[in-house]
Structure formats: structure tokens, C-alpha cells
Amino acid sequence: MQVLEIADLMALARRRVPRMFFDYADSGAYTESTYRSNAADLGAIKLRQRVGRKLSGRSLQSTMLGQQVAMPVAIAPTGIAGMQRADGEILGARAAAAFGVPFTLSTMSVCSIEDVATHSKAPFWFQLYVMRDRGFVESLMQRAEAAGCPALMVTLDLQLVGQRHKDLRNGMATPPRLGLSTALQLASRPAWCFDMLRTRRHRLGNLVGHAKGADDLTSMAQWVASQFDLEFCWDDIAFIRERWKGKLILKGVLDAEDARLAAATGADAIVVSNHGGRQLDGAPSSISKLASIAEAVGDRIEVQVDGGITSGQDVFRALALGAKGAYIGRAFLYGLGALGEAGVTRALDIIASELDTTMALCGERSIADIGRHNLEGY
Ligand SMILES: Cc1cc2nc3c(=O)[nH]c(=O)nc-3n(C[C@H](O)[C@H](O)[C@H](O)COP(=O)(O)O)c2cc1C
Numbered sequence: 001m002q003v004l005e006i007a008d009l010m011a012l013a014r015r016r017v018p019r020m021f022f023d024y025a026d027s028g029a030y031t032e033s034t035y036r037s038n039a040a041d042l043g044a045i046k047l048r049q050r051v052g053r054k055l056s057g058r059s060l061q062s063t064m065l066g067q068q069v070a071m072p073v074a075i076a077p078t079g080i081a082g083m084q085r086a087d088g089e090i091l092g093a094r095a096a097a098a099f100g101v102p103f104t105l106s107t108m109s110v111c112s113i114e115d116v117a118t119h120s121k122a123p124f125w126f127q128l129y130v131m132r133d134r135g136f137v138e139s140l141m142q143r144a145e146a147a148g149c150p151a152l153m154v155t156l157d158l159q160l161v162g163q164r165h166k167d168l169r170n171g172m173a174t175p176p177r178l179g180l181s182t183a184l185q186l187a188s189r190p191a192w193c194f195d196m197l198r199t200r201r202h203r204l205g206n207l208v209g210h211a212k213g214a215d216d217l218t219s220m221a222q223w224v225a226s227q228f229d230l231e232f233c234w235d236d237i238a239f240i241r242e243r244w245k246g247k248l249i250l251k252g253v254l255d256a257e258d259a260r261l262a263a264a265t266g267a268d269a270i271v272v273s274n275h276g277g278r279q280l281d282g283a284p285s286s287i288s289k290l291a292s293i294a295e296a297v298g299d300r301i302e303v304q305v306d307g308g309i310t311s312g313q314d315v316f317r318a319l320a321l322g323a324k325g326a327y328i329g330r331a332f333l334y335g336l337g338a339l340g341e342a343g344v345t346r347a348l349d350i351i352a353s354e355l356d357t358t359m360a361l362c363g364e365r366s367i368a369d370i371g372r373h374n375l376e377g378y
Helices: 006-016 019-025 033-043 088-099 113-119 134-146 165-169 180-187 190-197 217-227 235-243 256-263 286-297 312-320 330-339 341-361
Strands: 062-064 067-069 073-075 125-128 151-155 247-253 269-272 302-306 325-328
Touching (some): 006 019, 006 330, 006 341, 019 165, 019 330, 033 286, 033 312, 073 088, 088 330, 113 134, 125 134, 134 235, 180 190, 235 247, 247 256, 286 312, 330 341
Parallel strands (some): 247 269
């Protein structure tokens, strides 16, 4: 099969990854309306075609958080990426490093912080869930610092979990249900199974040996479920800001009022995000909130975005509406599930090539020149 667009990687991943893990990526909370609108609202934004402009010497180079990037796209943190493909987080970090874009490792990764640091050359960013056990949170920050992570991304929109029906139907519950249906799902994907058998990385790597009583799949799931913190609030960001010397990113801001509060914490960036439609079903798409948030705080804090980005055209739309950079979640996971490290590289290549062509046909030669003037009706 010719891989020409992210949809092709998605189709390949569907064939290779057991249903429970493929669906885990391809799902949103409840009716999935927000998951769908992330993509639909991006697609509805029309680009302004320009002609007669010199287009040689184009460059996608830019910066995110002051870091030089080959294009203003980063890989979003995604839990258990190592279940889409054996050693998935290491493969993702390597592909991102070789391409020259940031990779963000989730707290809920299969490969641990230390493992990824050992097996990938470039520094990566670390995503933190603020759990009830603040001692564990502090130790995660220390581990990320020791591993050389230049940026910490604190996720704000998961104080409790929005239900995904597909996960419950597939046995991805707490604790996981490993019944006949799961066995059949795995048996129908032998290449995935063989790959998984040759790695020792099958658990939540950041928890093993660090979270008390969380050793096997069941106890880990229970530990995580017991750790969501309903008491978490803006004051807790001060606790983190005091302890984290590097760049601080706050992820999951979807409202201009919250964006102002986020900017006041001393964080360096926010990610306009609804967690890929996996949390508040019925929330607006992130792209529909981007412009108002960028207007409200863009002069004080770097504004980034994620949600539904599956093409270079989407990245261009995000930049035009005021984002300094965009993250890919599922586009990364599909590449990983489909072809491993080569698939992640392919996903990044596709997006870069589309972004370059889009930029040119809109009459621009550099990322810094992209703005609202490139959109129809803005
Ligand atoms: C399977 C999956 C797992 C995710 N796990 C995490 C996570 O552990 N931490 C986090 O902050 N966000 C997580 N997210 C949200 C992503 O970081 C990001 O916000 C979202 O995927 C962006 O939307 P997109 O997938 O449409 O690109 C996850 C998303 C997916 C699809």
C-alpha cells in the first residue's frame, strides 16, 4: 500500500494493532462529538490562494519554546504508546529527534523516562499528570530533570476521566478485563504479538518501582484511578513552577479566561487543547478557540495548539490563527502502529511536505510570515 497521507497510516495501523489498542487511540469521550469537531472545524477553514509571488528559498524552520525545530510541530504525549508498537515511546522519540521536532513523553508511557533518555539522542519533553501523591509528582519532576528534559508539560484537563465507550467494550477498563474477546483480538494480530514478545517493556514504565503497590497491570490501573486529584487547582501550579527550572507548558486550556490565569502562573506556554476530544464531550474544537485565546494572552505566553491535526494544511491553519506550534497525537500513533519508527518519520515527512506546499500556494516563504491574512474571511 502506498502511504501518501496520514489516513493511509491509520488504515495500516488498523490492520496491525489489536482492536483494543487501535480503538483506544481512535476514540473520544461519550458521543465523540468533540473528537469529530476537532477535525471538522479545521477542515472548514478555507485558505487564501495567492499567485505571482516568488516562492524559492522557502523554509519550515521555526522555534517552539525557544528551541529550534525543523517545522513547528511536536509530538503530543500519549499514554501507552508502547502498546501501539513494542517500545513505541523510544521509537517515537528517535524519529522525532532525527527529524528535528520535539517529542513529549507521557507520564503514562510504557517506556520510562530513563529508558527513553538512554535510547534516544535528543532531549525530549515530559508530560506530567499532577497526581494526589505529591511525593510521586516531585520524584517524576526530578527524574525528568535528571534525564535532561528541557520542558515540562502539565496537563490540566484530566482531574477525572471522560468515559470512552469503545474502551469499556474492548476490556480497557479498570482493572483491565482480559477475557476471551481480548485473546481473540490479540490472536488476530500475530505480527504485533511477536513484536511484543521480544520486548520486556509491557507496563507503565514510570510507575514500576516508584509507585507503591503498583506492580502488575491490574494494580497499576487501580493505582492510577485512585490518583486523579479532584483538589488540584491553580495554586498547585505555583508548587510546580517553584520546583521546575526548565520551560513550563500548561496543556488543556480551552477558554480565554483560563488562558489569562495560566499566563499569570509564570508558565512559558499553553496548549489550547481538549485532550483530543477525550475529556469534555460537547466542548468546542480547539481550533475554534485558538484565535480568541491567542488574542487574549499571545503577547504574554507562547500559544500552542492540538486536536485533529492530521495534515500540513491543518498545521498551516493553526499557525494562521495564532499558534506558535502544533502537536500531533493520533497522527503520531497511527504512524507508530503502522510502521514503527519509520511510520513516525513518514507521518512527519507527510506533514512537512504538505505544510511546505500549502505555505507556497498561499504565497508565503517562511513560517513567521503566516498569519490571518492567509485565511479566507478572517
Ligand atoms: C491514545 C491517546 C492517549 C493520550 N494520552 C495522553 C496523556 O497521557 N497525557 C496527555 O496529556 N494527553 C494525552 N492525550 C492527548 C494528546 O496529548 C493530545 O492532546 C491529543 O491527542 C491531540 O489530538 P489529536 O490526537 O487529534 O492530534 C492522549 C491522546 C490519545 C489519542
